[in-house]
Amino acid sequence: MKSTGSFEFEGINHQSSVPPFEQLKSQVIERVRTGSLLSGTKLPTVRHAASSVGLSVNTVARAYKELEEQRIIETNGRLGSFVRASVDEFADRMRDAAERYVEEALACGADEKRAALYVEAAFSAKLRE
Structure with a gap:
């Protein structure tokens, strides 16, 4: 998939009752829904995203896995993860x-x-x- 830009996660509210992986998923879905995150946009690597928002790699990987299962994103091996289609x-x-x-x-x-x-x-x- 050809990249149409990049995306960075916003901060995570660690005091929220919403689990961090759900907050990450919501950020992606909401931006796709509003049109500010287009099909083909490259997501940061799991390691980069984890580092930038202060979460474990496993937490970010879980969010990405669930986004893939929902067919919101797709991962193409070493090329990375990309927004698949709009909500x-x-x-x-x-x-x-x-x-x-x-x-x-x-x-x-x-x-x-x-x-x-x-x-x-x-x-x-x-x-x-």
Whole structure:
């Protein structure tokens, strides 16, 4: 992915009840949502981010991992981590996928409760992989 700029984290509120890794995730998501962090923007390395905000490498790595799982960022080996897509793009993809699933579930005769059970089972199975 080609970089369209860089990003630095703001400080972390260590007195907050919100865990530091959640604060890091929120900073990225909020900036993507407002358009100040565009697709292709390079994030600092885990070590650099940890050093700049006074957190452990593991805390920053957890935030990055969860952002990757949510498909907000992607990591390309030695090239680093980049913003993947805007939150609006992500929301649109999820909404489209949900609509397709609901149409298929209804065609199979499933009601909302039964369809939701299949989604939960699929998530559980995927997380165990």
